[in-house]
Amino acid sequence: MDRFLTKNRSTEPTNSPAVEDTAAKKPKNFWPIKIRRYEAAYIKYGFTAIQKNGHDCPKCVLCLETLSNECLKPSKLQRHLMQKHPAEAEKTADFFRRKEEHLARQSAAFTQQATVPERALKASFLASYHIARAKKPHTIGEDLLLPATKDIVRELLGEDAAKKIDAVPLSDNTVSRRIGDMAQDVSAQLLEQVRASEYFALQLDESTDISNEAQLLVYIRFISQERFVEEILFCKALERRTTGKDIFQVLDDYIESNGLNWARCVGVCSDGAAAMTGKISGVTALIKQKAPHVVATHCMLHREALVAKRMDNELNQMGARFEGLLLHSNVRWLSRGAVLNRVYELRREVGEFLSSEKHQLAERFTDATWIRKLAYMSDIFLHLNVLNQSMQGRDTYILQVQDKVRAFSKKIMLWSNKLQEGVTEMFPLLHQELLSCDDLGSISPMIQSHLEHLQGYFKDYFPDLENTHLNWVRNPFSPGVGSSLGIKSQEELIEMKNSGDLKLNFEALPLSNYWLHWEQQSDWLMHELDELEFNQGQHRCLELDY
Template sequence: MSKRKYSPDYIKYGFIAIEHRGELLPQCVVCMKTLANAAMKPSLLKRHLETNHASNKDRDASYFQRLGENVKRQRLDKTGTIYQRKRGIVKASYEVFLLVAKNMKAHTIAESLIMPAAKILVRQVIGEEAVAKLDSVALSNNTVKNRIEEMSVDIADQVIAGVKSSKFGFSIQLDESTDVTNCCQLLVYVRFTQDHSVKTELLMSQDLPSTTRGKDIFNIVNDFFRLNKLDWGKLFGCTTDGAPSMLGRKSGFTAHVKAVAPHTVIVHCFIHRFALCAKVLPPNMLSCLQRVIKIVNFVKSSALNTRLFKRLCEDLSSDHTYLLYYTEVRWLSRGNATRRLFELRDELLQFCKEKNHDFQTDLESEEFILRLAYLADIFEVLNNFNLWLQGPNRTVT
């Protein structure tokens, strides 16, 4: 049996719509009585008005419209005015908290900066009477923390549900690394099919409190799989770096994966391979790179040299005013440091002459400059390819 739909014209008979158990029912704005869906006919609604409220049968639609607004304000369900207002307040707070999380700002910024700024904007643009409405939006530190956690849990649930429903199984990519606080972090990304498309999402992020052996990493991933009821049998691909804890034939992570999922294809991360290739340089190129590091450290390690070199670059109207440190663990650092030094080679030569330093000999050598240019070009190509491979929907093929 088809359900009848409410028409805005029914307000002239004194009826508005109310949702009950998934269907719309007509509700009288005079007696607040709710009729069946089958009664949502103009003739039946008119009969109710003339029979039960004869004194109001000649009223115009605006009269029933005002009564209808009062009825909506009294409702406590989803169609009520109170619910709609609270729903808008909660939605606004979640959207603000999402911005805080995306921009990685302190949770206190919502209460200390965003709310005062919003009140100033509303007061100047809309008026003082609208400012009071913002007081009902909760932006405290604890509220921001709790709702960001709720959003993260909801996102994690969506990802896990997508992995479980993936028709063709899923693959994972993981890597462990130690951050600046000496805390070892394990990141696991998952790629699966959903809605006729391939999706790549962060599956889990976990601290490694003690050792980082292959067995330790596998136990953490296995506990996550068991907790969320993920099937190792649906795993068809696993990508890792080349560390022994990952690729060890007997005790590495991949060996434990093969024990529970023998059909899984193990792949060495393509980006890691390029990072390893860049470390294996011919002796003449390696000596050039080591000399570049010493030149950068000579300028950057001294606050006085840094200020003087910056002043020199400003006087010469250079495109850059400072050098970049070389950091071993950052893949892009090698290319950025050599490229910046190559672009500032003339300024560095003049600076070393003023300082009477032996780096002047290197910067005047045509052979050294040619090797530096070669390294800068090669590392730049590797960096661009590295960045191109990263991001959603990127594959080697």
């Protein structure tokens, strides 16, 4: 160890004679290593050459033994031929050249055969990909895919081609590894794109799976190749508790371990639960400690679901009595609309079944008033489901969602007014029930009350639906928009309106991509967007409530 330390200090001056003597000494019989090169004339000794560690090494064409570079001299090559192959010692150079050519053909054939596993490996990945997409058990590859593929290939291409199918590995463990490898590769590509993006936004949702284990699901929206991209970032189990600190710890560990920068996060969307939105220990509060500029929003889909859950006592009790029959859950509340529709369609069959079982609920299915209530609930939840689905999808931005919610709120007002006039066509199932017996008066007050309360709930959960001051964002080429902007912003808006190229881009591109393209040319209009708190995340990365 001391001699290594002495070497490291060799640049320091020293007057020690011991050190000088040690440095001056060389081992006895010290000769530099000579690197030898193969010559074509060595074939007469039965040797060709291969590359090993960057040097030529002799290889016998008879026994295929490979010697070191030091043996690349005529005397040692001849000695190997005389001692190991005395019967071929008198052969000519042409004999050894034919052996060399045969060896080369064997190597080429081996290389050609080696490419078959590579193609089989690709086939294994492709089959595993289809198994994963179809959500089938991993054993289906070996139990079904391989035998079926082999039979098909045998009938179409013959037995020789069918034998090649046996080289494709598709055991359950192999399929599992292939899927894991592909998942890691997709994750690596996604993270690489996120790191290259100037901004990104997150959407968080914590829920439980069928095994009653808490799972954290995180989506991300970022900029890639001048367009907005939405992808699932990760799904991880919450092994301990589901408090804000635990959720943030899982999220922060993932962000830090994968080289993402919190400073680039401009928006966080959550479901509004206390663990997410708590002012002190909520996830959004902890995120703002890392990135104070982050805009936190409450998911509009969750808000709409909360509105749908708010029902009058009479309607709510109706659902509670049939909780076991409807099989609804608080997590997927809007699925109640589909269940109610099925119950209504099968009301006669369900009633007959309950009657045969002498169940106390059988009488409900013979009550005309109760059936009308069921028809109304099915209709109103169908409208809510349509609204919910219309707010989903790619390239959807917050102004569109606000427009849809505002329009639905006004529809409720229209339905209430029409209901007072005795019109029920907006509720198809209820209207069908009333055709046989036009007796709306018995349930009309209940429906009127529910519609009034429903409209109030929308106002409570969506207080920021008026966005006319953002018409210049929605359509900057519309006349008269942007009059409330500053002078510099209005000047940029005038330049935009009089640009034919930008107008063509506006008509061809989604709104989000258009403003992303304009961001590189604008200063003041982008500043105006930054001043809008609810739209700051949308400007930078269209942080939209999913």
